[in-house]
Amino acid sequence: MSVRDLSSVLAAAKAENRAALVGYLPAGFPTIGDGVRAVTAMIEGGCDIVEIGLPHSDPVLDGPVIQTADDIALRQGVRIADVLRTVKEVTAAGAPVLVMTYWNPVDRYGVERFAAELAAAGGAGAILPDLPVEEADLWRGAADKYGLATVFVVAPSNRDERLAKITAAGTGFVYAASLMGVTGTRRSVGAQAEDLVRRTRATTDLPVCVGLGVSNAEQAAEVAGFADGVIVGSAFVKRLLDAEDVETGLAGVRELAGELAKGVRSRA
Amino acid sequence: MSTQETFLPDLDGQVPSARGYFGEFGGKFVPEALVAAIDQVAEEYEKAKSDPEFAAQLNDLLVNYTGRPSALTEVKRFAEHAGGARVFLKREDLNHTGSHKINNVLGQALLTKRMGKTRVIAETGAGQHGVATATACALLDLECVVYMGEVDTQRQALNVARMRMLGADVVPVASGSRTLKDAINEAFRDWVANVDNTHYLLGTVAGPHPFPVMVRDFHRVIGVEARRQIQERTGRLPDAVVACVGGGSNAIGLFHAFIPDAGVRLVGLEAGGHGVDSGEHAATLTAGEPGVLHGSRSYVLQDEDGQIVEPYSISAGLDYPGIGPEHSWLKDSGRAEYRAVTDADAMEALRLLSRTEGIIPAIESAHALAGALELGKELGPDGLMVVNLSGRGDKDMDTAARYFGLYNGSQEGK
Ligand SMILES: Cc1ncc(COP(=O)(O)O)c(C=O)c1O
Numbered sequence: 001m002s003v004r005d006l007s008s009v010l011a012a013a014k015a016e017n018r019a020a021l022v023g024y025l026p027a028g029f030p031t032i033g034d035g036v037r038a039v040t041a042m043i044e045g046g047c048d049i050v051e052i053g054l055p056h057s058d059p060v061l062d063g064p065v066i067q068t069a070d071d072i073a074l075r076q077g078v079r080i081a082d083v084l085r086t087v088k089e090v091t092a093a094g095a096p097v098l099v100m101t102y103w104n105p106v107d108r109y110g111v112e113r114f115a116a117e118l119a120a121a122g123g124a125g126a127i128l129p130d131l132p133v134e135e136a137d138l139w140r141g142a143a144d145k146y147g148l149a150t151v152f153v154v155a156p157s158n159r160d161e162r163l164a165k166i167t168a169a170g171t172g173f174v175y176a177a178s179l180m181g182v183t184g185t186r187r188s189v190g191a192q193a194e195d196l197v198r199r200t201r202a203t204t205d206l207p208v209c210v211g212l213g214v215s216n217a218e219q220a221a222e223v224a225g226f227a228d229g230v231i232v233g234s235a236f237v238k239r240l241l242d243a244e245d246v247e248t249g250l251a252g253v254r255e256l257a258g259e260l261a262k263g264v265r266s267r268a
Numbered sequence: 269m270s271t272q273e274t275f276l277p278d279l280d281g282q283v284p285s286a287r288g289y290f291g292e293f294g295g296k297f298v299p300e301a302l303v304a305a306i307d308q309v310a311e312e313y314e315k316a317k318s319d320p321e322f323a324a325q326l327n328d329l330l331v332n333y334t335g336r337p338s339a340l341t342e343v344k345r346f347a348e349h350a351g352g353a354r355v356f357l358k359r360e361d362l363n364h365t366g367s368h369k370i371n372n373v374l375g376q377a378l379l380t381k382r383m384g385k386t387r388v389i390a391e392t393g394a395g396q397h398g399v400a401t402a403t404a405c406a407l408l409d410l411e412c413v414v415y416m417g418e419v420d421t422q423r424q425a426l427n428v429a430r431m432r433m434l435g436a437d438v439v440p441v442a443s444g445s446r447t448l449k450d451a452i453n454e455a456f457r458d459w460v461a462n463v464d465n466t467h468y469l470l471g472t473v474a475g476p477h478p479f480p481v482m483v484r485d486f487h488r489v490i491g492v493e494a495r496r497q498i499q500e501r502t503g504r505l506p507d508a509v510v511a512c513v514g515g516g517s518n519a520i521g522l523f524h525a526f527i528p529d530a531g532v533r534l535v536g537l538e539a540g541g542h543g544v545d546s547g548e549h550a551a552t553l554t555a556g557e558p559g560v561l562h563g564s565r566s567y568v569l570q571d572e573d574g575q576i577v578e579p580y581s582i583s584a585g586l587d588y589p590g591i592g593p594e595h596s597w598l599k600d601s602g603r604a605e606y607r608a609v610t611d612a613d614a615m616e617a618l619r620l621l622s623r624t625e626g627i628i629p630a631i632e633s634a635h636a637l638a639g640a641l642e643l644g645k646e647l648g649p650d651g652l653m654v655v656n657l658s659g660r661g662d663k664d665m666d667t668a669a670r671y672f673g674l675y676n677g678s679q680e681g682k
Contacts, residue, residue, distance in 0.1 A: 061457075104560045108573065130563075158300055
């Protein structure tokens with residue numbers, strides 16, 4: 001997989017006049033092996049694209065749900081090598097795989113080494129939400145070299161000139177944060193999201209996917225009404241956290257992906 | 269004393285670069301949601317720096333509220349244990365609220381008002397930055413929320429009570445190591461969600477640009493005063509200036525005015541905990557590697573995968589796995605030197621200063637004192653040192669009482 005496969009999946013969804021469904025789960029959660037099964041269940045349930053979190057000790061942009069999952073994964077001893085192995089194993093299910101993480105693990109592992117190994121594992125790119133464009137030259141160079149996408153996050157507080165600067169540097173798609181805040185499920189998706197998508201589209205031809213706070217089919221349908229993709233993370237994590245056992249959790253993940261997949265096909 | 273001496277931004281300093289780099293350290297590693305707010309802080313600080321009105325307001329507070337300039341006290345009985353070198357203490361413990369933290373807090377609180385923000389959030393370890401922030405917010409009528417690791421709310425309970433008395437909301441943080449690092453994480457999470465009306469009043473010279481340079485500028489007064497005072501008292505510059513290093517604010521405050529004085533050694537003391545070899549410490553510059561934590565590149569205690577290693581120190585204010593980027597730069601350039609002091613040596617120095625001079629220091633500051641005892645022996649009787657007494661020890665009496673068994677009527681303190 002590469003940035004090109006990512007783009008063609010997004011283009012195919014567009015051709016079907018629907019939004020793409022993007023699912024997130026951290027690697028190594030609830031265990032390394034069951035983590036692979038959980039991501040596979042998201043894909044089989046209907047996710048077009050998946051993001052695999054590389055758990056971090058200090059997830060400053062994550063709310064309690066993903067913090068808890070990261071904690072569980074790290075306590076199991078998940079390493080970067082395990083994350084890359086997870087990428088490799090889930091690519092068999094056919095969806096493009098992005099890695100989402102904080103900058104320090106990549107920086108420490110070695111930028112070039114990480115890009116090379118992610119590409120070799122079949123990854124399509126990375127999302128690095130605490131790496132602003134000004135600091136991203138080294139990563140972007142490596143990503144380009146290995147055919148990986150660099151998905152930047154934009155926020156409602158970004159002014160138009162800054163949006164233009166960010167989208168000019170990104171590839172694959174643009175991740176529009178629906179609200180000002182950390183990850184976690186929300187009762188309603190901010191009205192700010194639609195405005196941000198509109199302002200972002202004015203600067204780029206890249207697809208714009210919306211994340212943060214989406215947890216059910218109605219919200220997915222609502223967001224699909226104005227965005228090219230709908231990103232769901234904490235709601236999947238919660239299915240696994242709240243389940244009595246792993247099998248129930250996996251069934252829950254598959255079921256949620258199915259509901260959301262219907263949502264993105266019934267644009268509000 | 270001239271009031272000109274109080275707020276003296278380093279208007280023509282060479283570093284950091286426009287992007288906030290001291291050599292390879294610094295920068296601005298933040299989510300997009302915070303970029304606009306951080307740019308606003310940088311722009312407002314640039315304006316404030318050259319605004320005589322701002323300087324006048326801040327100077328008035330520093331002189332008439334904080335009580336600057338702080339005294340420089342020679343400690344002869346203590347110095348007998350430091351190889352006979354002369355030792356002067358820069359008395360930041362005598363500032364209002366009991367530590368150096370108030371210098372930075374007043375500057376940023378005034379800046380908060382200028383930006384039209386009404387809510388302030390802060391992290392705190394020892395509680396001194398939290399108390400100073402709660403104090404400034406009471407004075408300037410700002411809403412105040414302080415994040416504090418659960419381990420620290422317990423070991424610095426007195427300061428939790430002080431903050432609440434001052435009207436602040438203290439939020440215990442139960443994630444991670446439940447110490448300063450985790451309090452900063454939580455403050456960032458709050459800031460991302462409430463950035464419209466909220467300023468994050470960061471308490472040390474870490475974080476994304478412009479915090480390291482701005483917080484340094486607000487603390488420069490420590491070294492500017494000390495440099496004048498020591499020359500007046502002894503007719504010369506010291507051989508070394510000595511400070512404890514958590515995030516690095518009291519140390520950079522003392523060091524900065526002496527950086528051009530090549531003959532003055534800059535010595536920072538980190539928390540060695542149970543010993544650097546034990547793995548239980550917070551000696552970031554001694555044992556860390558460059559990485560990115562809390563918005564800037566600097567030395568970090570981390571593993572091979574870039575996961576942050578949980579630090580340990582008896583001192584809540586030094587119990588942090590990061591360090592301000594300017595210190596990393598001073599270390600690598602060789603201009604400053606950093607050493608680790610164990611819990612045991614710091615506590616011994618705390619007792620020694622109490623018994624020889626009638627001054628009970630904060631456990632943080634006691635690390636600097638322990639470093640001075642060792643350095644004095646290296647310098648010999650002709651040596652001259654200025655040690656930053658960054659805070660007073662009231663907040664640490666419970667820890668000290670347990671450590672020395674004072675609650676059991678033990679006289680071990682003798
Ligand atoms: C008295 C005192 N000294 C030192 C410190 C360490 O901070 P810094 O290294 O920023 O001076 C603290 C922090 O809480 C403190 O309270």
